[in-house]
Amino acid sequence: MISVENVSKTFTLHNQGGTVIPVMEGGSLSVAPGECVALVGASGSGKSTLMRMIYGNYLAASGRIMVGDVDVAQAEPREILALRRERLGYVSQFLRVVPRVATLDVVAEPLLALGVARDAARERASALLARLNIPERLWALSPTTFSGGEQQRVNIARGFAHDYPALLLDEPTASLDAANREQVMALIEEAKARGAAIVGIFHDVEARDRVCDRVVDVTGFTPVRVV
């Protein structure tokens, strides 16, 4: 479902003397449906960079990034938008929303974008919010004023609202208490069981060992830096 082949990435800082920073070389991995692969490596080794390239958030300098039949490294914006809407989900570490929009609608939005009827989308959103222990009295409020942990759970609910066949998870269990962590682990296991291909970053080793089938060490893709 997800196949990354020989991907490289450099950042060119035009306003800082044109400094070129190579951050990845020969990045490769593949994830089958129903499989969860963990990216590991020290901080700064490129885990998030690789994940962002798979999502199309960072441009790859070279290589192929296939998600289904779309090469994210080459695709037009509208192809990537359709991919994100229908097939590729991403739970980032931070929630970014329009201020004022109710939590329930924030979570239902990916379904509305797919054309799901409002009532059905809200029903699904309610079920997820309840499962992740967001008190119902908060659902009508904007999540912008919520605590960090609550925002993260809203973000997870939103990421799992639609059954994406491919999912990217950036530290989904960070800053969660035991009960909520358990719910997130269960959501991941259910996604795998229905055949989702998952790439995740987990600093929580216990969580990683439980849900991930394999580990890819991105340190192997770090270019040799001339210091």
Added chain:
Amino acid sequence: MKDMAMTEAGLSPLLRVEGLAKRYGARIGCTEVSFDLWPGEVMGIVGESGSGKTTLLNCLAGQLAPDAGRVLFDTRGRGMVDTLTMSESERRMLGRTDWAFVHQHAQDGLRMNVSAGGNVGERLMAVGAQHYGDIRDKAIDWLDRVEIAEDRVDDRPSAFSGGMRQRLQIARNLVTGPRLVFMDEPTGGLDVSVQARLLDLLRGLVREMGLSAIIVTHDLAVVRLLADRLMVMKSGHVVETGLTDQVLDDPQHAYTQLLVSSVLQV
């Protein structure tokens, strides 16, 4: 519904712009602008003032005559037609039906001495609506959709706040069910709390109506929330295009990097 727009999205672009250029004497307004806009897509045009983004928007919307290029629109009747060479009456009709233009200053897009209901109804009458009761009902429905209470329908926009005027302008523009909306700094000059409300409203309308839109703004936070794609302009040239989050998070051009790094963090 957006899903309908989406299933049609594979067929052909709604708008195709080829080699558009406008000069003011020796100075470049905008030049070599080409892009396709697909049904349901929202494209943001960003750049500092003087970068040519408003000139470009005005050329696209038929408010300013470009010196070169083509602006092809997928018309309901005749397919792709160059709007720059169509007859004046045909272009005027397009401006009342499939196209809409939301101005930065609501007073430029409203009739200030006509009631709110009249402002919305007028556009309906321009496309042939005649039954007073129907027009009034539809106007009230649209005022409700932009969160203007029914008891304000007979008030003039001069009695409205800036945010209300902008919402009224949006209702007036969208009541005829356009397919393409041009917006020039739609949230400019509004309080941030009013901006958020307007952004939420615009996002909902774009999704529900399957609208395509081109939004000119200097506010990167606005395009991050509203636009699917971005076009970055500098000195009349398009220097970078791409997915909105990709352009903002991984800008490639020196000017875009400068723009993004200059935003104040709150």
